[in-house]
Amino acid sequence: MTPRKKVVGQLIDLVRLNGLEHKRPAELSGGQRQRVALARAVAVRPRVLLLDEPLAALDAKLKETLRDELADLLRQLSITAIHVTHDQHEALAIADRLAVMHAGNIMQVGRGEDLYRRPEHPFVAEFLGRVNRLERDEQARQNGIIQLGDLAMPCPAALKNSARLLVRPEDIELGAVADGWATAEVAHRSFLGERIQLRLNLAHQPPLMAEVSNQCAFRTGDRIGLRIHPDRLLNSEGAV
Numbered sequence: 001m002t003p004r005k006k007v008v009g010q011l012i013d014l015v016r017l018n019g020l021e022h023k024r025p026a027e028l029s030g031g032q033r034q035r036v037a038l039a040r041a042v043a044v045r046p047r048v049l050l051l052d053e054p055l056a057a058l059d060a061k062l063k064e065t066l067r068d069e070l071a072d073l074l075r076q077l078s079i080t081a082i083h084v085t086h087d088q089h090e091a092l093a094i095a096d097r098l099a100v101m102h103a104g105n106i107m108q109v110g111r112g113e114d115l116y117r118r119p120e121h122p123f124v125a126e127f128l129g130r131v132n133r134l135e136r137d138e139q140a141r142q143n144g145i146i147q148l149g150d151l152a153m154p155c156p157a158a159l160k161n162s163a164r165l166l167v168r169p170e171d172i173e174l175g176a177v178a179d180g181w182a183t184a185e186v187a188h189r190s191f192l193g194e195r196i197q198l199r200l201n202l203a204h205q206p207p208l209m210a211e212v213s214n215q216c217a218f219r220t221g222d223r224i225g226l227r228i229h230p231d232r233l234l235n236s237e238g239a240v
Helices: 003-014 030-042 060-077 088-094 112-117 122-127 138-143
Strands: 048-052 080-084 098-102 105-110 132-135 145-148 151-154 164-167 172-175 182-191 195-201 208-213 223-228
Touching: 003 030, 030 048, 030 060, 060 088, 088 112, 098 112, 098 122, 105 112, 105 122, 122 164, 138 145, 145 223, 151 182, 151 223, 172 208
Parallel strands: 048 080
Antiparallel strands: 098 105, 132 164, 145 151, 172 223, 182 195, 182 223, 195 208
16 A cells, blocks of 8 residues: 555545545535545644634534544644634533634634633623623622612622623522522523523513523523623723
């Protein structure tokens, strides 16, 4: 076997195209063509590989499969890749180190988990996943509280001057109405397969979106308890 054929065989194994070596491009699926393109790109073992929206044209399920395969391939070959994407889930799943850009400026660089949990700019918080906005009027700021319906929740000292805070849907805890919990009404319920999304109405705040387990029994019209751990609050006005 010639060195060239050996390399081609290795790449076919890596991108999982065994048995398709003699197929023409028109006979391949979209995902298979994308694998061929990746194999061609890494064949010369580049020191740095630039990927510009490589999975953009694929459907959601295929994109998820190829996303994981791409990450594994690059690590197996020890190739540094600069991966440009507008898909937040794709970026979080693939990147060892993530840079969020806005209007040509880098807003924050770091591990995806750190950027998600400790954003240094409101754009980063809102770009990487969904967020709810919690409004605070002048009186609430003076009293050091966050008004959640009938509950006056103490505001963390580091955020006491903020007129608006952010909280992610999965960080809203729901339960039965009880002391120490705000009271909210379920305005809308969406079953999304692996999770349930609830839109909640409560006094003194815009509607909040909560994401909970798909076993959640709350229905539209239910009055429920709501609380938020102070550690889960994000600043909307600058570095946290």
